[in-house]
Structures are given as structure tokens and as C-alpha cells.
Amino acid sequence: MIKIICVGKIKEKYLSDAVSEYQKRLSKYTKIEIIEIPDSNDENIEKNLTIEKEKIQKYLQDKDYIITLEIEGEMLSSIELSKTIDQIQQHHSNITFIIGGSYGLHDDIKQIANLALSFSRMTFPHQLFRVLLLEQIYRSYRILNHESYHK
Numbered sequence: 001m002i003k004i005i006c007v008g009k010i011k012e013k014y015l016s017d018a019v020s021e022y023q024k025r026l027s028k029y030t031k032i033e034i035i036e037i038p039d040s041n042d043e044n045i046e047k048n049l050t051i052e053k054e055k056i057q058k059y060l061q062d063k064d065y066i067i068t069l070e071i072e073g074e075m076l077s078s079i080e081l082s083k084t085i086d087q088i089q090q091h092h093s094n095i096t097f098i099i100g101g102s103y104g105l106h107d108d109i110k111q112i113a114n115l116a117l118s119f120s121r122m123t124f125p126h127q128l129f130r131v132l133l134l135e136q137i138y139r140s141y142r143i144l145n146h147e148s149y150h151k
Contacts, residue, residue, distance in 0.1 A: 001031040001094050007101030008039045008126045022134035029141040039101040053106035065092040066113045069099050073116035082140035
């Protein structure tokens, strides 16, 4: 099972449609759950991160292999990501990806991660990034199943 915990909600219909499309495509390969955590809007950044951390922690289980999405994380090619997902699933029933909000992730969440993953050194809107993550997970399953899609 793939679980994606996201800080923030998708507001634009075109992004929501893309998320739905990739969820549908992924259902052929794995169960997928997307959990939206409301982003905090306090003026104090540390307070925001702490509130979001507490909300994220409610959805984490001991059996989860946790992958945080961080600018400072390890960069993988699509093929390397597919191999990583395959290796993880041999030992863990759940892979949980965590996408932070505007201020990133609290250090406590980063410290419990099994893997910190970066798609780029650039910053992306978290709503758009959710679509990018889903697409790469879908691509990974296509690669693992030797199906055409990956170029």
C-alpha cells in the first residue's frame, strides 16, 4: 500500500483531476491512500511546523516505511525510484510519502524518515508536487511490470 500524507489541500480543479487520474491508474498496481492535512497559518513558522507535525504523526504507523520529500533529500532517477519501491515492498507492506507545506517539514518528521527524497533543488507548489509524485509512483510501477510508458 502507498500512503501519501500531504500538508495543504488542492484547490484547482485541473490538479484535482490529475490526482484522481493517477489514483485510478495506480489502483491496478497497489492500494493508494491520500491524506490531506490542513496547513497552519500562524505567523510563527516553528508553531506551524509543530502543529503540522502533530497532525502528520496521527497517520503514521510502526509498519510504515517513511519517505519524506525534501529539497535536501537524495535525488533518484525514475528507474532508481522504481527499484527502491520494489526493494522496500519486499520488507514493508506500507510505503508512506510525506509532502510538507509552505515551510517544509518539522525536523522531528525528517528524523523518523527512512529515506529523504528530492525531486529537485527547486521549490514546487505542494499542490502541483502531489501530481508529480503520483506520476513518478505510477511510472515506477510501469517500469517494474515491464510495461511501456517510461521513456
